[in-house]
Amino acid sequence: MVGAAAFLTHHHNSLYFFSSASTPRFLPEPRLRASPSPAKQSGACCSTDRRKLFNRIAPVYDNLNDLLSLGQHRIWKRMCVSWSGAKKGDTVLDLCCGSGDLTFLLSEKVGLGGEVAALDFSREQLSIASARQQLLWNDCYKNIKWIEGDALNLPFEGSYFDAVTVGYGLRNLDNKQKAMQEILRVLKPGSKVSILDFGKSNSALVRLAQEWAIDNVVVPIASFHGFTEEYKYLKTSISEFLTGNEQEMLAKDVGFTDAKHYPIAAGLMGNLVARSR
């Protein structure tokens, strides 16, 4: 069964009017505005729409993850954290953290001597994550800092993190190259990024099974919870995503070394691991 986990994270528009001169040129209104994305405008492709969408599904998100993957997403996320190489005392980043599943695992891994920054575009998801942090009886979760932010403009210095994880986020970013560049920038040399997401298999059979599962299992169950379009979008999103080989190539083009994509669950899921120089 397909794990219908974090589909609709952030589709960011990144063309902010910021020049290298000291005075940035912004649009006349007082708020910073991004120019419209030149990307395809199907479904919820605009970053603003995606952000709203993610805010909307926040209340049912965790329940649906468990239901649709029969709890298996928890195993995949543990694998993602293992692959990141995060260890006690490390300073780590969970990007597109959503309601915090990977964040809490990282927090346990690095312990109170470490630090976890958890960034997401959706205020609603972060509210849930923060509430979970209060509920859970684990002291080490004090090492978590929640941040509302843009994956394409990370609010961190360069060479800061010992590891970065991304769970079901990369697929939904408008500019995957920019995202990978930002991840590379904030990683310490020799450190790894571990990116878990749906797989886009080279096998026609696997893709057929995936599409069938989305149409006949995921969407009906999501509809029952009041979210049809939000989860229908998943099929398009996967078909527009990168295959494992393409993800490896993207990582290497951006400057990562040792980029390797690991298929999981017969290729329904996959995890890219890449090391910064």
Added chain:
Amino acid sequence: MVRGSTVLHLKGAGGVSKALLDIIVCPLSKQPLRLCQETQYLISDEIGVSFPVVDGIPCLVPKDGRILDEKDNMRLDKSTKEPITDNNMNKG
């Protein structure tokens, strides 16, 4: 793993911790942020933009930043490097 689908309205910390300030920088200039104690906004002096903090969670999405105008009292006075106040606003 606890499911957080039910949001409990627990009291947040409200403010910004020093530990958080140590981690974050301006998402655009990548320079340090300054916390305005009065308003609890995070200020990027480099580009003259403020970012809000809600329930202890900073909002550093660039398009949610607000450009500070010349007279905004969250700006730094260029000569003294102190926040502009009513007393020093019109000094040359």
